[in-house]
Structure formats: structure tokens, C-alpha cells
Amino acid sequence: MVLAATGDRLPQVVYWGAPLPLDEDLETLHRGHELDVTGGMLDENPDLSLCPEAVRTFPGQPGLILRDGDGTPLLPKFCYASDEQSEEGLSLTYADEANGLILIFEFATDPSTRIITAKTRLEANRAVHLHWLAAPVLPAPQQSDEMIDFAGRWTGEFQTNRTAWSAGMRYRENRTGRTGHEHFPGLLIPLTGCTNTKGEAYGFHYGWSGGHKMIAEELPDGRRQIQFGHAARMETQAAKSFESATLYVTYSHKGLNGCAVSFQRHLRDRIVTWPQPDRPRPVHYNCWEAVYFDHKLDVLKDIADRAADLGAERFVLDDGWFGQRDDDTRSLSDWEVDPRKYPEGLHPLIDHVHGLGMTFGIWFEPEMINEDSDIFRTRPDWVFGAEDQTLGRQQKALNMGLPEVRDFIYDRMAAILAAHPIDYVKWDHNRVLPMPDADQTRGSYALIDRLRADFPHVEIESCASGGGRIDFGIMKRTQRVWLSDSNDALERLRIQHDAALFLPIAVTGSHVGPRRCHTSGRIFDISFRAWVAAQRHMGFEMDPRELDERETAVLREVTSWWKHNRSWMLGADILRLDSADPAVMAEQQMTREGDKFVVFAGKAATSDQIAPRPLRLTALQPDARYRITLMNRGTAPALSRGMPALKDGPVEVSGAWLMHHGLTLPWNYPDTMWVVEGQRL
Structure with a gap:
């Protein structure tokens, strides 16, 4: 992620994605990020900054909406004050001296989980009323056709919504006072052609339990912004200090699974604190x-x-x-x-x-x-x-x-x-x-x-x-x-x-x-x-x-x-598989080293075709050999009359074959599960 600023203005993210060469000229990236100007536009495009400011003629949703103690709307204009940089992160401080405000952005990186955490803090020299404070605002890719967010209900959580990008704003807000079945605070943005196992994707999660607001907006010039924060007007009292919750973001070049693995590892290894870490998780x-x-x-x-x-x-x-x-x-x-x-x-x-x-x-x-x-x-x-x-x-x-x-x-x-x-x-x-x-x-x-x-x-x-x-x-x-x-x-x-x-x-x-x-x-x-x-x-x-x-x-x-x-x-990492049969919902749980895995292939409905379609695995070494064992082959019903190799016993095949041809599973009824163990030889 590359941040850049013009003069003393708030910085903006000018690049976020696959790793760049360490000797990349960031000044050139900043200039290369600048948009052309044509008819019907301002003479310069307002920055899509970490906190877009209405006072700088930003044409979209601002990152901060604030009123003074007496209710007067404020239009802050922040200018550079200081920064602190380290190997792990970055802290940027900007001030609006006229309004007595300080805005602080904090970033931290985790090379192991590939998660960047980001937070925004606001400080005032007197009590003010906060309507909206976004965590650091990030651009969304313009090579994406859709976004994936999450709805749900009691006994029907984590339902995925796929919404096409279009001019204007997708606004989601949970005002129930808790995280909510209705609006899980997560967002995935797949680039065109992305699947579970391949392609590029961006992931966002807002770590707050009291209800959140999400803005995904496409501006008239084509740029896109993502904002996450507490649900609007959650701060019921005037105060001198406010902060967003932590925004967790990641980029993947391995499909949606790359984002999923980053979030899974970061939650398990960095966020959860285990009372007895060495104790096995009990049944x-x-x-x-x-x-x-x-x-x-x-x-x-x-x-x-x-x-x-x-x-x-x-x-x-x-x-x-x-x-x-x-x-x-x-x-x-x-x-x-x-x-x-x-x-x-x-x-x-x-x-x-x-x-x-x-x-x-x-x-x-x-x-x-x-x-x-x-x-x-x-x-x-x-x-x-x-x-x-x-x-x-x-x-x-x-x-x-x-x-x-x-x-x-x-x-x-x-x-x-x-x-x-x-x-x-x-x-x-x-x-x-x-x-x-x-x-x-x-x-x-x-x-x-x-x-x-x-x-x-x-x-x-x-x-x-x-x-x-x-x-x-x-x-x-x-x-x-x-x-x-x-x-x-x-x-x-x-x-x-x-x-x-x-x-x-x-x-x-x-x-x-x-x-x-x-x-x-x-x-x-x-x-x-x-x-x-x-x-x-x-x-x-x-x-x-x-x-x-x-x-x-x-x-x-x-x-x-x-x-x-x-x-x-x-x-283990949970890797969702791309099933050619929509009736089959499959995942591959694999060690970080890739030496051991188990595939769960659940049949959630009746297939349109007679025989199961091959199920491609993912993230294996193409030239390695794997021993594959169908653990519950003895439960095959009488209508499964043939003898595919897995039904007869373990097979040893290459990672390339497993990823490009895939497992040929026996026939089974709906509402059943095949369980396949894999071991790298």
C-alpha cells in the first residue's frame, strides 16, 4: 500500500495490491496516479484522501461529519503536522488549527497474516458532537464488476450479497446496537474473473460489536471509495476525543481464499487470546x-x-x-x-x-x-x-x-x-x-x-x-x-x-x-x-x-x-473449492505447510447430471505426489454401483492432477458428505 500527499493536504492511497519492487520510485507512482481533466470537471480532481473533506470540494461522501458544541456544522480542513514511521507501521497527524481539531491515522502491518490494520482518531480542544467518523478511507479497484457483502437472519447467518458496481453509493448500516445477523461488517471486492481459488480480491472487516456503517461509492470520475465506521450518531454525547474501531484489510492474488486465509490466520493467531493455548480444543x-x-x-x-x-x-x-x-x-x-x-x-x-x-x-x-x-x-x-x-x-x-x-x-x-x-x-x-x-x-x-x-x-x-x-x-x-x-x-x-x-x-x-x-x-x-x-x-x-x-x-x-x-x-486454513456442480459445497482444510489436508464435499441438493463432476483441489504443489483416501467410503449407498478408484482404496497422484482434473467421487444421495484425507508424500 502506497500513500502519497500533495503539499500539506491529507494523504491518499495511490496504490494498493500486489507487491511492488522495493526500488519502485514512489514519486513517479504519485504522479502516475493523477487523473486527466476534461470538460465538466474542476481544474484539479479533489483527493480521495484517508478522510475525504467536503471543504476541498470532494464530490462524494465525506469521511468526517462534525458539529460544534452549540450545534453549528463544522467543515474541517486538515493540514500536515507530523508523522511517525517504523518497520511495523505508520502514524500520521494532521491539524485544523482554526477549528481546534487534530486527526490521526494509524496503520500497522503483519507480514505473516498479510493484514493491514487501520484506525482514525479525532481530538478537539473542546467538546464537539460527532455524526460520522470513518476509519481510514481506501480506494476500491476499478477492475471489479461487483462487491460481496453479507446479510442474514436468525438461523440464516452469513448470506452473501453480490451487488454490481454502478455510479452512486451502496450504503449499509446496522443500527441494532450489536454486530447483527443482518449486516456482518465485512466486504470482499473480487476483480473480474475472480473465484474462490484464483484471481485478485480485496477484503475489509470492521472490528466493532455495536453496529457499523459501510459506504461503497463510485464517483462521477470513476474512482471508488470504501468507508467503514460506527453506525452514524452512535456517539450520543459531546466529547473531546473519538476513534474508529480497527479496520482490517487485505489483498489477495489467490482468489477469495487469499483474503479468507488472511482473516482466519489473523483472528486465530493475533486477536484471540487463549486461556490455555497448549490445551486441545475439547469436544x-x-x-x-x-x-x-x-x-x-x-x-x-x-x-x-x-x-x-x-x-x-x-x-x-x-x-x-x-x-x-x-x-x-x-x-x-x-x-x-x-x-x-x-x-x-x-x-x-x-x-x-x-x-x-x-x-x-x-x-x-x-x-x-x-x-x-x-x-x-x-x-x-x-x-x-x-x-x-x-x-x-x-x-x-x-x-x-x-x-x-x-x-x-x-x-x-x-x-x-x-x-x-x-x-x-x-x-x-x-x-x-x-x-x-x-x-x-x-x-x-x-x-x-x-x-x-x-x-x-x-x-x-x-x-x-x-x-x-x-x-x-x-x-x-x-x-x-x-x-x-x-x-x-x-x-x-x-x-x-x-x-x-x-x-x-x-x-x-x-x-x-x-x-x-x-x-x-x-x-x-x-x-x-x-x-x-x-x-x-x-x-x-x-x-x-x-x-x-x-x-x-x-x-x-x-x-x-x-x-x-x-x-x-x-x-489449518479453510480453502473454499470451486465446485463445478452447484449442488456440492466443498472445502479443503490444509496445514500452512501444505503437507496434510482434508476435503469435505457436502451434497446440498440433487445434481442436474447423473455422475458427480470432478472436484478440483487447490494450493497444492504441482510436482508433488499425494496419497488420497476416501475416509467414509463404506457409507456409499447401494445405488453407487461402480468402483471409482477412491472407492477401492487410497490412490497416489500428483498435485497437478488433483488441481487440474480433480477428485472423482462416488455417487451419493443429497444431504450427505464425502470426507477425503490427503497426505503429501
């Missing part, structure tokens, strides 16, 4: 879809016995253990153990779980409150938003901007964590907020940071009705995400596939759900459910008492396979 059991609010100690012990026998290594007690919590209408914020359900407290259950060799986790929804709760009756003034607001799941949110609210929640949670050997918290957030407010997000961050400092051994999962709060900001404080409340294996196959554009295996929870899915009503074979869960951080979330003998055997076998391979899989 997870959550009791929610087995018992819901109906907690009975003898039943939970029986379920724990069965879960451990299947291979579970962690038992998580979900909603219903506290207050008078018999349904979702009461007791949120009354974080004390329910003596009706647990007359001797949680210790008998925890001791039983530990006796089975499993660790123990527990559910909280700390930022929420029910009107039918002891705390609400005592402190209704702690609620965030209007008294007559619309409820969400029968609950309101606590005002996390108030220190006394954070202290109360901390005291209740710390009391539970200090009194019990708990090493995992499922942290839920089951409703959108009545309005966006940056103090709400900062308050939640402060609470999590305080708990993590005092209980460093406790791992935290970010859950918000499933995938409603997933971003790199919350992941600085947590170690796992609950990607979706849907345990429907077919839906999960797609959600996981698209979320892999940003999320690595190690943080992405995926559970084997009930035989009949509770959110879709569909019924899937245990093999499909188990292998879909084995694509990520594996767990179970069903009543194990429903399993028959065959289902138990299959689940044990797949779980054992996952445990045997997790030591390398959890550090």
Missing part, C-alpha cells in the same frame, strides 16, 4: 436442546454420562439454572442458583461432570434483564432505553454505560465463577437494542475485560441468538462463537462455508443436533450431522438418550476421527 456438549428450562439433576447426570461416553470433554449447563427461570419471561439478571432445581447448589452436578473427565461450563446473558426479576423491581432505572419500548424475547437491556450496572453484573458473575470450578462461559445476547449507543458496546467490552483479568482461566463463547455478535472486536475478548442457533446440518453446511471467508476452524462452534432439527423440522442421518459438525470446533447439542445403537456408533467414530485430527486441523 463440547451443550444441554440446551435436550432439556431447555426443565433442569433435573438426575436427568442431567444421565445425559452427562452419555455425552462423555460419546466422546464429549466439556459439559455446558445452559439457560435455566438461576432465579426462578422456568421460561424466557423471568429472572434475567437474578444470577443466583435456583434452590428449587439445585437444593445443594451446582456442586453435585459439577462434581459428577468432573468425575467423568469433562470440564464444566455455564450460560449467562449478562447484559439483559426481565421485568419479572428481583433486580428490575429494585432498579428499573438501570434499563437501557424507554420505559415503553418493545420487548425482545420478553426482555430489555441493561444500561452498560453505567458503572454501577457493570459493577453489579460483575459481582454476581464473579460470585458464581469464584465459588465453582467453571472454565467456560456461554455469553448470550438475545435481543437487539432499542437504539445504537457506543457507550453500550464500550461498557460490555469493559465488563468482559474485567472478568477476563480476574478469571483468566475461563474461556468465553460469544453468542447472540446464534451469530448476532461475531466480529474481531468481540473476539479480542472471547475464544469461540456460536455461529448459528440452527443445528440443521444442511443450513449449517452453507453458513459455515460462507463464514469461513473470515472465521477459522478453532473459534467456530458446530454441534451435532437432534435427529429432527428443532428450528427447521428436517430430519438428517447421523452421519451427515456428525461430519458437518466435524468441519469446525465439534460438539453435541441434542438429547443423547434419543440415539439408537447405529447412531451411537457413528457419532463415536466421527468424534474419534475429529479428536485424532484436531491437533493439526484447528490450525
Whole structure:
């Protein structure tokens, strides 16, 4: 990325993409970046700077919208003040002396993950009102026909939108007060001809959990700009200092996978802090879809016995253990153990779980409150938003901007964590907020940071009705995400596939759900459910008492396979494959060294043609040889009557053949998965 400035004006990115020669003349690049001028234009094109300024006649959306303390609109004009450069990054300071403002841009690079991080800070000599502050504004490539961003809903997260570039602006904004199912804060810009495995692409992610705004604008002269920042008007109070969240950006010449691998590695290796880095990620059991609010100690012990026998290594007690919590209408914020359900407290259950060799986790929804709760009756003034607001799941949110609210929640949670050997918290957030407010997000961050400092051994999962709060900001404080409340294996196959554009295996929870899915009503074979869960951080979330003998055997076998391979899989890159058959959704999980991989080829629908089309692999050494093994070939149905090589046993072939011809897989039904292991010889 090359930045350049004319005189003392704000700098602009004049090049961003494939590496340039180290002796490239940057002065020439700056001059070569300048546009011609013709009729109907100004005599000079206004800079598409790191913060485009309205006062300099910029024809598009400005990067800063500001009012003075008395409400008067300000039109800042920033000029160079200073800079600091190092091998790792760059800090640029610009000042508007007339308005008493300072604007600071911070960049840092990570050669290992190929991520550049960028942030904007604004300082004033008196309190001002902020409407919009963009993270450093970057140009978008003009060799692109479309952009890819993300929509979604409950049980249908990470849906990709492909929008054609055209004159004007694509504006997306999430004002729900959390990251949101609706608008994941990510953007990919593929150049023409880009696929998962080939071509050029640019990636953006805004690491903030409180709602964001994205602007992708094509100017009349053809230039394109990308802006990310907090949702507009999130700063409800005048202040002297503001900053954007971190913007994570990357460039790829290896298709969308290049961006995906950069984001996956950066999140896993640079952002997440692991309580016990050397400990294997445990097979997870959550009791929610087995018992819901109906907690009975003898039943939970029986379920724990069965879960451990299947291979579970962690038992998580979900909603219903506290207050008078018999349904979702009461007791949120009354974080004390329910003596009706647990007359001797949680210790008998925890001791039983530990006796089975499993660790123990527990559910909280700390930022929420029910009107039918002891705390609400005592402190209704702690609620965030209007008294007559619309409820969400029968609950309101606590005002996390108030220190006394954070202290109360901390005291209740710390009391539970200090009194019990708990090493995992499922942290839920089951409703959108009545309005966006940056103090709400900062308050939640402060609470999590305080708990993590005092209980460093406790791992935290970010859950918000499933995938409603997933971003790199919350992941600085947590170690796992609950990607979706849907345990429907077919839906999960797609959600996981698209979320892999940003999320690595190690943080992405995926559970084997009930035989009949509770959110879709569909019924899937245990093999499909188990292998879909084995694509990520594996767990179970069903009543194990429903399993028959065959289902138990299959689940044990797949779980054992996952445990045997997790030591390398959890550090692997997820490479999405370009499938010639739209019915097949496939990915290749491969070590960074490329010596070992596994391919999951999920059949999500009935193919148009009879026989499976060859599935090309990616990122292999063309002249290396690989041993390829179809792990579950014994599950081929009777209608698979032929004997392709993989069905007969392992084959040894070149990387070139695997990438240019591809795997010839046996025929199979819809809603099934082929699992192929590869080893470089």
C-alpha cells in the first residue's frame, strides 16, 4: 500500500495490491496516479484522501461529519503536522488549527497474516458532537464488476450479497446496537474473473460489536471509495476525543481464499487470546436442546454420562439454572442458583461432570434483564432505553454505560465463577437494542475485560441468538462463537462455508443436533450431522438418550476421527473449492505447510447430471505426489454401483492432477458428505 500527499493536504492511497519492487520510485507512482481533466470537471480532481473533506470540494461522501458544541456544522480542513514511521507501521497527524481539531491515522502491518490494520482518531480542544467518523478511507479497484457483502437472519447467518458496481453509493448500516445477523461488517471486492481459488480480491472487516456503517461509492470520475465506521450518531454525547474501531484489510492474488486465509490466520493467531493455548480444543456438549428450562439433576447426570461416553470433554449447563427461570419471561439478571432445581447448589452436578473427565461450563446473558426479576423491581432505572419500548424475547437491556450496572453484573458473575470450578462461559445476547449507543458496546467490552483479568482461566463463547455478535472486536475478548442457533446440518453446511471467508476452524462452534432439527423440522442421518459438525470446533447439542445403537456408533467414530485430527486441523486454513456442480459445497482444510489436508464435499441438493463432476483441489504443489483416501467410503449407498478408484482404496497422484482434473467421487444421495484425507508424500 502506497500513500502519497500533495503539499500539506491529507494523504491518499495511490496504490494498493500486489507487491511492488522495493526500488519502485514512489514519486513517479504519485504522479502516475493523477487523473486527466476534461470538460465538466474542476481544474484539479479533489483527493480521495484517508478522510475525504467536503471543504476541498470532494464530490462524494465525506469521511468526517462534525458539529460544534452549540450545534453549528463544522467543515474541517486538515493540514500536515507530523508523522511517525517504523518497520511495523505508520502514524500520521494532521491539524485544523482554526477549528481546534487534530486527526490521526494509524496503520500497522503483519507480514505473516498479510493484514493491514487501520484506525482514525479525532481530538478537539473542546467538546464537539460527532455524526460520522470513518476509519481510514481506501480506494476500491476499478477492475471489479461487483462487491460481496453479507446479510442474514436468525438461523440464516452469513448470506452473501453480490451487488454490481454502478455510479452512486451502496450504503449499509446496522443500527441494532450489536454486530447483527443482518449486516456482518465485512466486504470482499473480487476483480473480474475472480473465484474462490484464483484471481485478485480485496477484503475489509470492521472490528466493532455495536453496529457499523459501510459506504461503497463510485464517483462521477470513476474512482471508488470504501468507508467503514460506527453506525452514524452512535456517539450520543459531546466529547473531546473519538476513534474508529480497527479496520482490517487485505489483498489477495489467490482468489477469495487469499483474503479468507488472511482473516482466519489473523483472528486465530493475533486477536484471540487463549486461556490455555497448549490445551486441545475439547469436544463440547451443550444441554440446551435436550432439556431447555426443565433442569433435573438426575436427568442431567444421565445425559452427562452419555455425552462423555460419546466422546464429549466439556459439559455446558445452559439457560435455566438461576432465579426462578422456568421460561424466557423471568429472572434475567437474578444470577443466583435456583434452590428449587439445585437444593445443594451446582456442586453435585459439577462434581459428577468432573468425575467423568469433562470440564464444566455455564450460560449467562449478562447484559439483559426481565421485568419479572428481583433486580428490575429494585432498579428499573438501570434499563437501557424507554420505559415503553418493545420487548425482545420478553426482555430489555441493561444500561452498560453505567458503572454501577457493570459493577453489579460483575459481582454476581464473579460470585458464581469464584465459588465453582467453571472454565467456560456461554455469553448470550438475545435481543437487539432499542437504539445504537457506543457507550453500550464500550461498557460490555469493559465488563468482559474485567472478568477476563480476574478469571483468566475461563474461556468465553460469544453468542447472540446464534451469530448476532461475531466480529474481531468481540473476539479480542472471547475464544469461540456460536455461529448459528440452527443445528440443521444442511443450513449449517452453507453458513459455515460462507463464514469461513473470515472465521477459522478453532473459534467456530458446530454441534451435532437432534435427529429432527428443532428450528427447521428436517430430519438428517447421523452421519451427515456428525461430519458437518466435524468441519469446525465439534460438539453435541441434542438429547443423547434419543440415539439408537447405529447412531451411537457413528457419532463415536466421527468424534474419534475429529479428536485424532484436531491437533493439526484447528490450525489449518479453510480453502473454499470451486465446485463445478452447484449442488456440492466443498472445502479443503490444509496445514500452512501444505503437507496434510482434508476435503469435505457436502451434497446440498440433487445434481442436474447423473455422475458427480470432478472436484478440483487447490494450493497444492504441482510436482508433488499425494496419497488420497476416501475416509467414509463404506457409507456409499447401494445405488453407487461402480468402483471409482477412491472407492477401492487410497490412490497416489500428483498435485497437478488433483488441481487440474480433480477428485472423482462416488455417487451419493443429497444431504450427505464425502470426507477425503490427503497426505503429501
